Amino acid sequence: MAEQERRKERLDRGIKARTEGLYAISSWREVSYLLAPRAGLIIILLLLPLIVPGLYWQRVLALAGVYALLAISFDFLAERVGLVCIGGAFMIGVGGYISGALNYYLKLPVFLTIPIGTLGGALLCTLLWLPCLPLRGIYFAVVTFMFPFLTTSLILAGNLFEGTEGLSPIMGFPNTWIAVYLMIVLILLFIFGLRRLCGEDIGVVFAGVKDNDLAVFASGINVTRVKIYALYIASLIGCFAGAFVAHFSGFVGVSLFAVDFSIMPIAACIMGGPGTMVGPALGAFILAPLSELLRGFGQLRVVLYCLVLVGFILFKPEGLLSWAARKYHQIEHWVKV
């Protein structure tokens, strides 16, 4: 029994306590303590397209942005509203097919098709998922996971929208800079918007639906209607990502419904830190380039990233961002018991 009992003690840094109230603005040190991590992340994100070498990595960055948007939308639905929707591919597909078809058949320009694809796609997603909304937990997850498969087999079996061939060519963005910065600005907008939204009255109702929907029900609030709002907002994000992918790759096909778009955002979300909105985006910007680096290894890429996923769930379920935040705010040291 020589083993010494130790435990880790965590204490808040003094500056954290000082910056909690309004008086934080009285000193530059405290203001910068508050602003540094936030501003740092935003500035890094804005500078990324300038830093990365070459066009290829800019395209990777834009695709990482797509995954980031999906991860944010998944995070919002799962952690704030309690709807675990693992059908991100369906949002991508619907948004992509709508804006792609508008461009392909009606020759509408990009700045029209993307908003139409986003708004209309979100409407369509919400309408199609409307019957599943009374479901909870794993059942909702399974249904939403099945939707992309159903649409894929429908498109292939019915030979809709040119079937396996897909719609091509679709008009692209004027240049990659515009695409990348459009993506980045929108990611920031969505993150800020969602964080604000969750602080509003409706955000409290969302949290209520997540924690105890019977209580919300008993307070005379229509739970399904609240879920519809949340779903519309989340699919707005997902469908924009879809429309973006369609124009960015210049091609619309059943590959838009690929499982990648459903699974990768979840991995990013878990890696970055569920429930933080910023974390999932961070995770996506780490995972997507990483998987691009491993592209040469073929199937090994999928295996590795599954292992990363399992590892994070098992050993760091809080995610990178929450871990970093803890290190930033608290001092840790071992004490003898």
Added chain:
Amino acid sequence: MEIFVYGVVNGMTFVLWAVGFSFVYGISRLPNFAHGALYVVTGFITWSFINSTGLPHWLSIILSLLIVSFAGVAIYQFVMIRVRGMPISEIIVSFAIALAILEGLRLQGIGGFKGFIGPGYVLPPFVNGVIETRWVTIDFQRLLIIAAGLLLLGSMWLFTHYHKVGLALRAMAQHERAALMLGINSDRMANIALGIGSALAGISAIAVMPLGNVNCESGYSVLTNAIAVCVIGGLGSWVGTILAALILGLATTMMSALGGTMWNNVLVFGLIILILIIRPSGLFGQQKELEERV
């Protein structure tokens, strides 16, 4: 007549696929999404035993079933045990394991490993031969599938209703805390459930795979079909499982005869979504609907 007989065979295939998944999920509430991966793994292990080490057929089957059930126990013991009670993490973790296994089997060029790709991997049937009756021609392997399906269902029913361990497993499903108070070790039960469930996946692989070749893609379809049967039939209900499997089997066979196999997936997924929306506890589900709905 032919459609009917082959539909029944097809339905029994669905039963075989689903029985392991349904056993693990319906009884111990662990969604084992690695089910399809274990199914494929069994096929490959058996194939390797037969073709690489030259073991006899029956011995390699028994060995591979043992290996797979230990793999199931290992999945629970080292991975799932840490996320127990968090359904979404359970799903994600087990699905990630499944993806890692299935894609790992397809890895090429590492250490001279060629990857299990191609049509060369075929398991031998138990009995060769074809039976011809007045209406229909059917081979022995398909009859064996029917027998195996009925046998498995019967023995699982007896096991969960009359054996002590089976009763304990059902108790865990009904009320975990009460079961814990009665001295049932939750982790040991889950280990047993996963072990048996994986072995069931293995048995289904050995019975069904001789009809086609062994490939990684079937892992995904086995999983979705198993989920389909469980969802449509209702979790934890054996009658529901049989009925749902027969419905799906007959429907897909008819679909193939009428409109081509393309529509099979549409049918399966459409049915799942329809049933989940109308009656989320399934046709014969024994859970309270309120638990799943507001």
